[in-house]
Amino acid sequence: MKGNEAFAEAAIRAGADGYFGYPITPQSEVMEYLMAEKPHERTGMIVLQAESEIAAINMVYGGAACGKRVLTSSSSPGVSLKQEGISYIAGAELPCVILNVARGGPGLGTIQPAQSDYFQSTKGGGHGDYKMLVLAPSSVQEMADFAGLGFELAFKYRNPVLILSDGAIGQMMEKVELDEQRPRFTDEEIKNNTPWATTGKTKDRERNIITSLDLDSYKQELHNLDLQAKYREMEKNETRYEAISCDDAEYLIVAYGTSARLSQKAVDLLRAEGIKVGLLRPITLFPFPTAVIAKLADQVKGILTVEMSAGQMIEDVRLAVGCRVKVEHFGRMGGIIPSPTEIVDAMHKKIIGG
Amino acid sequence: MTEEIIIAGFGGQGVLSMGKILAYSGVMENKEVSWMPSYGPEMRGGTANVIVIISDERISSPIVNSFDTAIILNQQSMDKFEKTVKPGGILIYDPNGITRHPGRKDINIYTIEAADEASKVGLSKVFNMVVLGGYLKLKPIVQPEYIRKGLEKSLPKRHHGMIPENEKAIDKGKEIIKAVQLLN
Structure with a gap:
């Protein structure tokens, strides 16, 4: 399919x-x-x-x-x-x-x-x-x-x-x-599972109101604080990633989606050259797997992010890493899919040799 | 075993469906497969290509830039993909409409006069299966019984009556593929 x-x-x-x-x-x-x-x-x-x-x-x-x-x-x-x-x-x-x-x-x-x-x-x-x-x-x-x-x-x-x-x-x-x-x-299940839903008011409860508008700024701020608390909760519970060949890695690629598949091939090619490269694939982009990347930054000599963009996720990787190791971007834009060998070349030029 | 293939030609030659039948056959034989079509402006401009990978292991990248086998069915695709065959790999092409024949010395080259053959026996609809047959002669990566299952899976039920004709075309392809240049 x-x-x-x-x-x-x-x-x-x-x-x-x-x-x-x-x-x-x-x-x-x-x-x-x-x-x-x-x-x-x-x-x-x-x-x-x-x-x-x-x-x-x-x-x-x-x-x-x-x-x-x-x-x-x-x-x-x-x-x-x-x-x-x-x-x-x-x-x-x-x-x-x-x-x-x-x-x-x-x-x-x-x-x-x-x-x-x-x-x-x-x-x-x-x-x-x-x-x-x-x-x-x-x-x-x-x-x-x-x-x-x-x-x-x-x-x-x-x-x-x-x-x-x-x-x-x-x-x-x-x-x-x-x-x-x-x-x-x-x-019946909807009424039980989602008591907030607008399923028709019954006598035993207040009206359910769905809106994003609250002109009372104090209440609006409280609502915003609730939202932020929820996002922190997601960060705590829902961060997902896949670490491929990271255990002994001396260099790291961070890539998601299609780029992660291309990078996985690049990791195979680099390992065939005897260079120990790992791939960290974020599965959730928010929440971002900051902690694991920060930990890997202590282990590796350099990180390449691969994205089909001018370099966007790299900002989150750099935030996770601080200035401890070099983080560089490689990508193609405008609908061009980079080839695994281009990624290998970028790893050599920007990280290993650089 | 991992076989990375590109099939390229004009839209309407059945390039994508040839790839699809090959991929489904691989699935039926319980192999790992990926099928990555060109869907972009190239397709709308009249050329189509598809990368099919069949492997015993998990496939890392569905998109690669060098191939074990390239199956080339028009001149534009020859210009674009001759250079992508891995050294020692295979290039199969239908010489019909090709003005500049492949010149590489480090690959195996075969021709298959599929368009000619298909029109001769009134099988222009199964032209792509003649080509597939030629390929399977050289690289029997999927067994014939699974090719049949692949055909059943990828053709809508109402066209299942055409399966014997498709199989005949595959057999024809196996007969008519010709080596042009073989490395030892």
Whole structure:
């Protein structure tokens, strides 16, 4: 299955209630697959093509307010359009899953894969002090796995979860194992699991109000403090990463998503030359695996970050490392995928020889 | 065993589906596979290519820049991918429409007159399977029974009637592939 199709099928199986989207290359297979699969006949899940990305994200806002498991997907320019809605959803503390199958920018850019949406994804692309929990799949299997995990985390923290993929992972096919179908939540379960949801007022409780607006600045600050406490809690509990060949590493590559796959090949090539290189792959971009990178900085002589961008994640790596070892960036932009041998050359020039 | 292959040609020649059938066959034989298509402007401009990797181990990068085998079906792809064959690797091409033949001395080169053959026997739809057959003759990385299962998996049910024709085309490809240059 293609990455986009695996994500779509996994969303159905995760018991999603609704998908709202608008087509854009290279993620159109998500809605294409859902439309062809007619999940309404399988589970009752609704699939709807909205009139725009802005409409789609606001439909997600509405669905999430009712305690439903809802999702949307797009690619970079479309995700930019959704930013206002995402900020509102984060402010109103609602759970949802958003997939970005990223492409090169800025502007309409290109339809080829890129990782230049890291800042937008992890530093709050919309206005206000908010964070999304960001998962970065590096295989078709993870595209499928993160649909279910995304919902789980979104509901655990009442927070939007962003899956930051890219055109390469969306378009490629690999072997994938899918979870069994889990039933959608019943109305009764929604009332019990998400007592905050706007499911209709009953006599035994106050009105549930979903809003991101509070004109009382003192209350708004308290709300912001709550949000920040929640983000600290995510940092404590949800940091995920994969460490490959790091135990004896003298040099380190930090890369996520497609770049991590390319870098893994580069690690193999460098080790064949007798150079001990490890790969640290952040799986969550927020929360970022700061502690493990800080620890590895004591062990290695230099760190190369590989990103299909001008170098965005490198800022978080440098923050983790301080000035203890050299941290350099290698990447290609505009939809060019670097080759593993280019990464090997960059390691030699910028880190080992530099 | 890891086999890294690029298949490149015009859109409409069945480049992507050839790769897909090969990849699905690998899955059926319980191997690790990846299938990475070009989906970009190149495709819209008329050329298509796909990287297929079949391996006994977990595949690190689905995107590589040198290949064990390149299967080349038009001139633009020859210009672009002849140089990406690993020394000692294999280049297979259909000479139909090729004006500049490959010149490297450090690789094995084969031709397969698949377009010619397919039109001769009225099988232009299975042109790509003739090419696949030629490749499988040289690199039997997937067993024939799994190729059949791969065909069943990647063709929609309504086209399953065409499987015997596809298999015939694969056999034809095995017959007509010709060595042009062999390293010892």
